[in-house]
Amino acid sequence: MIIMVGISRILSLILLVSSCIFINLSTVPAAATSERKFTWEISYQYKSLDCYKKLAVAINGMTPGPTISAEQGDTIVVDVINNLLMENVAIHWHGIRQRGTRWSDGTDGVTQCAIMPGETYKYTFVVDRAGTFMYHSHYGLQREAGLYGLINVSLPIGVSEPFNYDFDRGIILSDWFHHSAYQHATGLSSITFQWVGEPQSLLINGRGNYSCSGLAASVCNSTNPECLPSALTVISGKTYRLRIASLTSLSALSFQIEDHEMTVVEAEGQYVEPFVVKNLYIYSGETYSVLVKANQDSSRNYWTSINVISRQPKTPNGLAIFNYYPNHFHKFPSTNPPLGPLWNDTRSQIIQSRSIKARQGFVVTPPKKPDRVIVLLNTQNTIDGYIRWSLNNVSHTLPSTPLLIAMKENITDVFDPNPPPEDYDSANYDIYSVPSNTNSVSSSSIYRLEFNSTVDIILQNSNSMTENVSESHPWHLHGHDFWVLGFGEGKFNLSRDNQSYNLVDPIMKNTVPLHPYGWTALRFKADNPGVWLFHCHIEAHFYLGMLVVFESGVEKVGDIPMSNYGCGKTKA
Amino acid sequence: MIIMVGISRILSLILLVSSCIFINLSTVPAAATSERKFTWEISYQYKSLDCYKKLAVAINGMTPGPTISAEQGDTIVVDVINNLLMENVAIHWHGIRQRGTRWSDGTDGVTQCAIMPGETYKYTFVVDRAGTFMYHSHYGLQREAGLYGLINVSLPIGVSEPFNYDFDRGIILSDWFHHSAYQHATGLSSITFQWVGEPQSLLINGRGNYSCSGLAASVCNSTNPECLPSALTVISGKTYRLRIASLTSLSALSFQIEDHEMTVVEAEGQYVEPFVVKNLYIYSGETYSVLVKANQDSSRNYWTSINVISRQPKTPNGLAIFNYYPNHFHKFPSTNPPLGPLWNDTRSQIIQSRSIKARQGFVVTPPKKPDRVIVLLNTQNTIDGYIRWSLNNVSHTLPSTPLLIAMKENITDVFDPNPPPEDYDSANYDIYSVPSNTNSVSSSSIYRLEFNSTVDIILQNSNSMTENVSESHPWHLHGHDFWVLGFGEGKFNLSRDNQSYNLVDPIMKNTVPLHPYGWTALRFKADNPGVWLFHCHIEAHFYLGMLVVFESGVEKVGDIPMSNYGCGKTKA
Structure with missing residues (x-):
């Protein structure tokens, strides 16, 4: 009896921990249209996102940064404190149109002077429609240093999506260089051009797994819990809305979940006429919502993988665990992770691009002719x-x-x-x-x-x-x-x-x-x-x-x- | 005959090249008080100052930066173009009192806003007295990234120094970390405090020699000509004024030339009552002129060395070659380099500090009492x-x-x-x-x-x-x-x-x-x-x-x- 309680407690804990690992977007705000305030301190922090220890640009110590969860019509206020010592910062709210707040677009050289070290800048803007968006640095090559995150805007209470799901999860895809942004930029602007090489890792929710062989454990430690694969814990029979955003610096990706199909339902705040895919092509700056039903063998876990497309891949696939409760969320499936499509199958990429159409009932008809x-x-x-x-x-x-x-x-x-x-x-x-x-x-x-x-x-x-x-x-x-x-x-x-x-x-x-x-x-x-x-x-x-x-x-x-x-x- | 001419040419070339390696300050300006204009582009560059390749902050591609040679009373105008991508910059003219130009002191947070990437800032100031000064970044930990150089102000034509010498040479002493300034700062401001460790190398005129053992040649190559020791070429019987500046980030140093005594004659634009030393203690931010007579065996070269004092040394001594013409300027002496004094001989450091007095005839008497x-x-x-x-x-x-x-x-x-x-x-x-x-x-x-x-x-x-x-x-x-x-x-x-x-x-x-x-x-x-x-x-x-x-x-x-x-x- 005691043992049973113990196990049950452990399982609850596992469920709790594992849902925290995937960014949880399912919180429904209690109040209607309101102001949501955040204070973000930007600083360099040592991170081992893919087991290799390097400096990252973090928000309140985190990369990816915190998810902004809000309701359509809310005003978002973010006080950004720059603690980067010698480096400026500017944050772009990608997909937010900034109607009425053009100066809050966060683009250095276009809408604002970058925020200098020691300064605090207040971004204020309205999230005027529901959907999946993102934010990221728009300064130099600072995005690739880790300054990015998700914006999840829900519908007002009482308004329903035109599709059903049980839970909502955020998934941030990114690529990760072991070089610093300064090294990268110095190479790019050298004669002769010096390419730092392809990213060392692909990350799912900020976690990758670089092969540390030959490196000192102080530099790269493959047993560091920081670089355990992220896990998406699901309950058999439930349907999940995955809000997927690509924040890669370079890589175009294909995203797939072993043995699970996905139904594309949203793209960047617009409803998509649903279509089913085995893999989702996703390019840097894009966001999609897909519905996934946990309808496979619940006695095991499955792999989630991302792979580089439309560029000869030199970066290993990124992996995460699609975890059927109550299996342990870090139990690796014994199967091979899906390899994803061929990197150069351009035709299939175009076909998927063409498949993304406005959902019936939600079509905004374009003007017939351009000026x-x-x-x-x-x-x-x-x-x-x-x-x-x-x-x-x-x-x-x-x-x-x-x-x-x-x-x-x-x-x-x-x-x-x-x-x-x-x-x-x-x-x-x-x-x-x-x-x-x-x-x-x-x-x-x-x-x-x-x-x-x-x-x-x-x-x-x-x-x-x-x-x-x-x-x-x-x-x-x-x-x-x-x-x-x-x-x-x-x-x-x-x-x-x-x-x-x-x-x-x-x-x-x-x-x-x-x-x-x-x-x-x-x-x-x-x-x-x-x-x-x-x-x-x-x-x-x-x-x-x-x-x-x-x-x-x-x-x-x-x-x-x-x-x-x-x-x-x-x-x- | 042809062979003789050939050798003579080679020797001239050696002399020319080797004098260029030590920063040459002997150029006497032709005109009286005038404006001297410089345009400096600040950028990150890969450098192998001590054979280990890393990013440095360079001026017009150089670290140390170019020497400013001017005459007492000249106005110096430096247009600083910041090409550091995401990092600001501010340059302090160390030892220049900025009378009438207080805003040109170059201290971030005190006299100016740092210069942002893409901006050009004009520093204008008068060098109102002769002597040896320096400039360096006064922003974050940017100085240690290599942004520094020498300012050599000569007397007006017709005015003589109260001592004699034949040639004038600049010597910049610095220490060099393989970590970036961002890594250094992140460690300093962490809980728990993380010290990046002592500097990897001591540099004399921007050259050191790190042991590359165990490192890939692309990262550290001990045969890279960039990290050959600097050479000070001298002609037997001549007297040299060495203008020595310490731009170290951390280290207090002792400077010595094997078998040669030095007479201290100037400190930071003030004449010193001459005294003779075998080693010169020099602390970060100090400048001295010493006179050295090339009065030893001219058939060989001698070592110049610097060593860490007043802190348990973990950085190897820095070395350069005191090169008697016509010996090859890169021929290493067969003797052992001078080790320098014991690091913790505080008493001898205090004795030397007390020995530095104003030269008779040039004393500026202080007020008798403080307010x-x-x-x-x-x-x-x-x-x-x-x-x-x-x-x-x-x-x-x-x-x-x-x-x-x-x-x-x-x-x-x-x-x-x-x-x-x-x-x-x-x-x-x-x-x-x-x-x-x-x-x-x-x-x-x-x-x-x-x-x-x-x-x-x-x-x-x-x-x-x-x-x-x-x-x-x-x-x-x-x-x-x-x-x-x-x-x-x-x-x-x-x-x-x-x-x-x-x-x-x-x-x-x-x-x-x-x-x-x-x-x-x-x-x-x-x-x-x-x-x-x-x-x-x-x-x-x-x-x-x-x-x-x-x-x-x-x-x-x-x-x-x-x-x-x-x-x-x-x-x-």
């Missing part, structure tokens, strides 16, 4: 011998004066006033070959969009500077969602390919992949006054110029808080 | 479990708003308005024991000094938190020179020990050691309007609170340049 079409050829280039990435042969730079302040206040000489190119020489450009001339130019020019106009963006991929290599690029738009009109292979042809656009039930998203040698067509309404980044979410590509800036209706932006000032030309 | 005496007990402490250093039980902090701006503009709530303590309970404090209660308090309080008043500072050392350990502390005053009135062993007794003050020919300096278990008495006139740091020059001690701030006549400070603003409470 303007901007075609962006994505290329890898050189400028004075340095490797860069460019759009229509322009590699973009951000000034040290935030553009939102500069444009609203007419501070001169901050950016190039000449408009950047809206197209490239499509007829004569061979997207399948290494360009014979890789030279490009650097510019701080801006696309100025008529307020409330409808803009189409055609992203066109090409061969990189390496033969037979075209990298995928996850493009992310700040301040807006766009309609995803289509994906294609090869070179986009406006008069032909716009016939294939999905104008019936396109999903609205803020991040979308551009597939190797392919094109992606987007449409958005420039209806959010401000200055907004649109960029590749691979941190190194962004650092090397793979971004554009959109301005629209900046004169309508209200008073920018003084705390956003202080750098570049915004000193007293 | 105020401030006694500062130096202790190692804990606050909430964190290790700190304190003065009279106060561990000082700097605000994120520069004090010079805050005090001049009456910006409130930036610092603690209560004055810090001027003394400690001398009668009851046992300086020879680990304190029973190590608790201390943190404060941003300021010593406000009447303008033009004469202030005595008594630095009192004590036992650290480790039994039988009292560390030496090199104290550095910004904006002023002080008279060095005396050094003593044990506990200072005002009524007894002020009788021993040297009021006849005390040297004026800006940096002075406080010896283990000893005291040091200083006097200065608060005649430079502004806000000025006085602090231990050991970077980690400064970081942990071993500093005080002096304000005097801040209302007389002219308009502070707008470029100093932008952080803390000085935003637009």
